[in-house]
Amino acid sequence: PSEIWCVWLLSKYRVTFLPGAFQNVNVSLNETVEAVVTRIPPDVAFITLQFHTLHRNATLSYTRIPDESLSLTAVDSGLLSALQPAQTQLLLFLSSPEEEPVSGTGVFLSYSSTAPVPGACNLESSLDVDPNVYISYNLYETTVRFGPANLGNERGQTPAACDVSTASNTRWRLEYDVYQYFLPESDLSESSLFSGLQAVANARGMAASGRLVVTLKSTDKTAMAFSSIPGQGVIYSVIVRDPMLNTSASYVPAHTYACSFTSTLDGCQTLGKISTKIFFTIAGLAGLFICFFGHRFFKCELFCMGFSFAAFFFFVLITRTTQLDYDIRLTVSAVVGVVGGVVLVISWWRFGSVMACVVVVGLMLGFLVAAIVLFTPLGDLDVFRNSDVVFWVTFCCIMVTLPLLFVRWPREGNIVTCGIVGAYAVVLAVNAYVYTSLSYITLNILKRFLNNNFSAAFTDAPFQTIDYAMITVWALLGVCGVVLQLYRERSRPFFPPSPYLMWLQERERRKTNVLDPSHHVPSLPGRLVERVRQLIGRREPAGEHTPLLL
Numbered sequence: 001p002s003e004i005w006c007v008w009l010l011s012k013y014r015v016t017f018l019p020g021a022f023q024n025v026n027v028s029l030n031e032t033v034e035a036v037v038t039r040i041p042p043d044v045a046f047i048t049l050q051f052h053t054l055h056r057n058a059t060l061s062y063t064r065i066p067d068e069s070l071s072l073t074a075v076d077s078g079l080l081s082a083l084q085p086a087q088t089q090l091l092l093f094l095s096s097p098e099e100e101p102v103s104g105t106g107v108f109l110s111y112s113s114t115a116p117v118p119g120a121c122n123l124e125s126s127l128d129v130d131p132n133v134y135i136s137y138n139l140y141e142t143t144v145r146f147g148p149a150n151l152g153n154e155r156g157q158t159p160a161a162c163d164v165s166t167a168s169n170t171r172w173r174l175e176y177d178v179y180q181y182f183l184p185e186s187d188l189s190e191s192s193l194f195s196g197l198q199a200v201a202n203a204r205g206m207a208a209s210g211r212l213v214v215t216l217k218s219t220d221k222t223a224m225a226f227s228s229i230p231g232q233g234v235i236y237s238v239i240v241r242d243p244m245l246n247t248s249a250s251y252v253p254a255h256t257y258a259c260s261f262t263s264t265l266d267g268c269q270t271l272g273k274i275s276t277k278i279f280f281t282i283a284g285l286a287g288l289f290i291c292f293f294g295h296r297f298f299k300c301e302l303f304c305m306g307f308s309f310a311a312f313f314f315f316v317l318i319t320r321t322t323q324l325d326y327d328i329r330l331t332v333s334a335v336v337g338v339v340g341g342v343v344l345v346i347s348w349w350r351f352g353s354v355m356a357c358v359v360v361v362g363l364m365l366g367f368l369v370a371a372i373v374l375f376t377p378l379g380d381l382d383v384f385r386n387s388d389v390v391f392w393v394t395f396c397c398i399m400v401t402l403p404l405l406f407v408r409w410p411r412e413g414n415i416v417t418c419g420i421v422g423a424y425a426v427v428l429a430v431n432a433y434v435y436t437s438l439s440y441i442t443l444n445i446l447k448r449f450l451n452n453n454f455s456a457a458f459t460d461a462p463f464q465t466i467d468y469a470m471i472t473v474w475a476l477l478g479v480c481g482v483v484l485q486l487y488r489e490r491s492r493p494f495f496p497p498s499p500y501l502m503w504l505q506e507r508e509r510r511k512t513n514v515l516d517p518s519h520h521v522p523s524l525p526g527r528l529v530e531r532v533r534q535l536i537g538r539r540e541p542a543g544e545h546t547p548l549l550l
Helices: 190-200 203-209 274-293 298-321 326-351 354-375 388-408 410-431 437-450 465-488 499-512 524-536
Strands: 023-027 032-037 046-053 058-061 071-074 076-082 090-095 102-111 133-137 141-146 175-182 211-217 223-227 234-242 247-250 254-256
Touching (some): 032 046, 046 058, 046 090, 058 076, 076 090, 133 234, 175 203, 203 234, 211 223, 223 437, 274 298, 274 465, 298 326, 298 354, 298 437, 326 354, 354 388, 388 410, 410 437, 410 465, 437 465
Antiparallel strands (some): 032 090, 046 076, 046 102, 133 141, 141 223, 175 234, 234 254
16 A cells, blocks of 8 residues: 555644654643545545554544544554545544543555455444454463454445355455564563554555464454563554455554553563562572583482472462462472472482483473474464364473483483573573563463463564574583583493482491491491480599598
8 A cells, every 4th residue: 555645734733744654643631633634646445544652542533522433542543434536635533531641653544445444344343444453461362353354445335245245256355464573672662662663554564574474364263362472562463465456455553562561560661570580590590500510419400300390380280270379379389399309309319210310300301392392383383273182292292202212321311401401491590680582482381281272372482682692592501511511421420329229238238247347336326325325424533432541
């Protein structure tokens, strides 16, 4: 579509737009801005006006006094006006619905009679024609929905019926391209948002700059789910295409940060709880230690791996079955994780089964590798989004394959696990302070555990400068940790012996070897009893005990 000449007359309640360009607009309290579009070419059949703000609502209306069926109040609002024959100008109104000023940016776009009409066949909106994209989000997913479009028509003609027939000369031939555009990471500024919107406001800009997620047929549901990324700005838009006439039109783009700008607790400006930062800071320090010294200090490694497994799965369990506060759940999960780590260490100390412990360690690496595989575009395949069974079977198959390799190379597998998993713990620690998409490798799996409806969500995440830097850090730490441990352990035993088994062997040796001086040393209980007797018994004086004879 081509932008048209549009003028907002400059006065107390009017602003002037440059031709075909975005213009920033400030709407004062109790003020209505008139938008007057003039010099409309005769080949233009309909016009859309879109207005965007960072997080405050603005009201866009066909009338000076907004009416529910003739206006829209939203952060990303848009109206579509079908033109009448010989009409050369158009008047719309912009106001603030709240008791505070609103600043935003807007633009007019024009379309010919052959272009599809976005939202002309919607059944849910109070507007007769609703070209808007609506976004709702929660902790797990962001839902994007829009109304079906209709075929274009000449000025003054009656639009085609929406649901009378499904023939090729009806709206059912239309296709919908759903796009997403990621804003710069950790940038919540108005200027960043407005720059992004200017790049993707129309069909040509979105196709050039955005990422095509999926193409929907007219028979598909006009709603989609994406993985929520709190604090990450994302612009969603839909391009409706008429493949027969090779024309297209853009819905009004909408944006979200999957967080609240007005919340005083966990708002967009204060993302990340203190408890989360403390937890992952400690986890990152432990991961750095395991990355370089995990195999050498085998008990510490087992404790960390047991802690991770127990804490993760107990957090899933307690979240799905209770309504406890997040800090309480995290604290209880950490306590259970400590118990899990101690149990794993004690099991090795008591039974000395290295292979059983290494299999548990291998499952940790298998979990991370499976999460990485399904974090790639492979995880967005329809077969995984439409079936939880296929997803979890694939995940488990990848997860249990790696421990099988550990049976053949237990020491090497254990060292590789220390390097990769330990380095990833460092990445998670960094994510507690600076956002990085790499955290969603495991967070998407956690969301799928916790939310039954998350399977339908697309799990795309932006990859920007910080993400490539963190991938480099992850790779360097992992490689250095693995190489260092392999070099240092090359001449040592594969695994340290079990302390309990060593104690049994030493006790047996002392019993049978009478020439060993330690054979004559009293047992530990005997030594303790003798020591207590010495402490509480009365000490006899040394020397002569009989009186001297004169």
